[in-house]
Amino acid sequence: MIADFTPVPALIGGALIGLAATLLLLATGRVAGVSSITAGAIAAPGPERDWRTAFLVGLIFGPIVFAFFGGELPRPQLPDLPIVLGAGLLVGFGTQLGNGCTSGHGVCGLARFSPRSLAATATFVAAAMATVFITHRLAGG
Amino acid sequence: MRIASAAIAGLIFGIGLALSGMLDPARVLGFLDVAGGRWDPTLMFVLGGAVGVAAIGFGLARLRTAPLFDDRFDHPGETAVDGRLLGGAALFGVGWGLVGYCPGPAIASIGFAGTPSALFALAMVGGMLLHKALPDSASQPS
Numbered sequence: 001m002i003a004d005f006t007p008v009p010a011l012i013g014g015a016l017i018g019l020a021a022t023l024l025l026l027a028t029g030r031v032a033g034v035s036s037i038t039a040g041a042i043a044a045p046g047p048e049r050d051w052r053t054a055f056l057v058g059l060i061f062g063p064i065v066f067a068f069f070g071g072e073l074p075r076p077q078l079p080d081l082p083i084v085l086g087a088g089l090l091v092g093f094g095t096q097l098g099n100g101c102t103s104g105h106g107v108c109g110l111a112r113f114s115p116r117s118l119a120a121t122a123t124f125v126a127a128a129m130a131t132v133f134i135t136h137r138l139a140g141g
Numbered sequence: 142m143r144i145a146s147a148a149i150a151g152l153i154f155g156i157g158l159a160l161s162g163m164l165d166p167a168r169v170l171g172f173l174d175v176a177g178g179r180w181d182p183t184l185m186f187v188l189g190g191a192v193g194v195a196a197i198g199f200g201l202a203r204l205r206t207a208p209l210f211d212d213r214f215d216h217p218g219e220t221a222v223d224g225r226l227l228g229g230a231a232l233f234g235v236g237w238g239l240v241g242y243c244p245g246p247a248i249a250s251i252g253f254a255g256t257p258s259a260l261f262a263l264a265m266v267g268g269m270l271l272h273k274a275l276p277d278s279a280s281q282p283s
Contacts, residue, residue: 006162010183013161014190020154021191022198027146029208030215032154034198034245039269054144055151059245060252062155063164067253074165076250077255078257083239088247088261090236092268098229099219102243103154105230106188109217112197119222120230125173127234132173135239138270 021108024055032061033104035095098124142210155249161187164250166241173238 019031028051041052068072078084095101098120100109106125109117162168162183172182207216237243241260242250250258 005181006183007186010161010186011190013157013159013163014187014192015194016153016157016160016196017187018194018196020150020152020157021195022202023153024150024203025149025199025208025214026205027150027211028148029211029213031217032150032191034154034243034248035269038244038248038266039273042266042269048143051143051147054148055154056248058148058151058153059155059249060151062152062157063159063249063259064252065152066156066159070223071159073159074162074167075145076164076166076254076258078166078240078261081257081260084257084261085264087239088264089268089271090232090239091242091244091247092236092258092265092270093272094229094231094233094236094268095227096269096272098226098231098233099217101233101245102237103245107195108199109192110188110192111199112217113196114217114220115224116220116226116257123233124229124237127231128173128238128253129175131235131238132170133176133258134259136170136174137176 017103017107018111021103021111025108031104031108033100033108035092035101036099036104039096094124146210154245158190158246158249161190163187164246164254166246167248169241169243170238174240 024030024032030051037052037055041049041056043049063073073114100117100120105117110121158164168181171179172184174180184237203214240261244265247258247262247265251262
């Protein structure tokens with residue numbers, strides 16, 4: 001797929017993500033970090049699991065609603081299955097060890113001006129860029 | 142109301158991700174591939190829009206003493222920048238760079254993007270369970 005630069009939908013889409021995080025905080029007092037919400041949703045039953053499950057169900061239906069109103073969804077091309085599974089494990093394990101991901105640290109943490117989240121975001125972006133450099137540029141993949 | 146609010150927040154989050162283009166791992170990798178000669182800065186605009194709106198929204202929300210449907214704001218209390226934070230972020234970054242999925246898009250893709258994407262999300266949950274199973278993870282703030 002050709003990656004074209006699309007700043008306007010990116011800004012509007014980003015603003016919707018910020019709005020969603022604001023709504024969650026305003027209504028429930030909770031932080032919209034998808035990795036923490038996912039980990040909490042597979043934990044012990046209770047009220048903290050219920051809102052998380054509801055958030056994830058909404059998140060899964062979001063793109064479907066978007067497509068229903070004429071939005072175009074990607075048909076992603078992923079690498080070989082062992083890489084997909086290994087990467088998934090790293091993302092799941094790493095976000096738990098580091099207490100957050102692109103939404104928790106990257107969006108909500110930066111919006112709270114948290115130095116801890118800034119350090120985490122700088123680290124995972126740098127590690128991801130280094131990984132892409134190695135796999136796409138050095139290894140020729 | 143808590144449950145309904147969370148569901149609506151998730152829905153808006155998912156629509157935002159779809160509109161932004163970030164459900165396509167190729168777009169994310171286009172941002173991460175700084176040396177490829179065709180760098181795609183779109184992700185920065187997504188993050189910028191999200192952080193900008195959330196910074197204003199959080200500021201306004203916190204003018205209240207409590208959220209609408211709960212009795213307290215859940216403030217992430219941890220402030221330390223330590224090896225665990227940076228090590229976890231680095232592992233996450235490697236996984237992110239290998240495929241182009243972070244947790245939000247991975248979950249949001251379950252309903253439409255096909256089996257490999259769903260398997261990524263499943264492996265991600267597996268990684269979370271693996272972390273939970275480690276002996277010293279109980280002492281950690283979640």
